[in-house]
Amino acid sequence: MSLNSLGLNTQKTNELVIDLNNLLANFQVYYQNLRGIHWNIRGKRFFDLHAKFEELYNDAQVKVDEVAERVLTLGGTPLHTFEDYVNAAKVPVGKDIHEDEKSVKLVINSLTELLKIERVILDKSDEAGDEGTNSMMSDFITEQEKTVWMMKAWLGEKI
Template sequence: MKNLEIIGLDESKVNKVKDALAQLLADYQIYYTNLRNLHWNVKGHKFFTMHSKYEELYNEAAAHVDEIAERILQLGAHPESRYSEYLKVATIKEIDGVVGGRESIELLLEYFKNLIAQERTLIDLAGDAHDDVTADLMTGYLASQEKNVWMLLAYAQHKHHDDSCCCETK
């Protein structure tokens, strides 16, 4: 007996969920790596604030990577584990060099915009497949990410005389 039969999900309806999870996994892996880059290379006035925030974000991303891969397995597929394959399909691209200041905040907001859109799509796909567990997993991610977006936007509201004031990494 297959796992999907036991948990009561229709394989034909779950295939789109598996494909979307595979895409999300690729993007989370690149997002995670980019966060490590930012964390390792941050410099300047806001070093302590941003160094800690990047660490918080990459730890959360690492947990999500594991949960997404395990959900793919629970749905009867095998998660990709090669960065070379992630790079071929990821919509989040590797950082080429180090970004800093407002650019890093804007980059984080773009990452969240991308991930949130994928997760909302996954909630819809999971709903169509009666896959409440995947939908619930994505809803949890959204709650955290929406809070992070709000906090980053509030942080970026600080009036700067120049870009070097905010989390410089150059």
């Protein structure tokens, strides 16, 4: 078994880099979705949702940077082209969404996809003994679960 300079199994780390790059691509699409709904939201709930979507895209921007830096820390190269992002992403692309409920549903659907990816990375990073990635995923999951709950509550729905 080959270990890298962080003391982690090289093969498992390389697999995590692939998964983190996949997460990065999906976060970039999520981020762009948030920018779009922030700009284009209309209606009586404009002020509340405009501010909320800005809060969410600022958070997503920070997470994009954290994921990319984790890829670098593990010895990989972060994806960095729109082509890479679109080809890898499972997060739905939200185009020309102006309505409040459609916007909130896009956030929920996007976070649902991100959570699926993050749970896989959480399991793999635990198996690899990669506490840095594991901790990051745990923090992301905790925050995003709360956001999904709040968005569902806004819609009048249960988890």
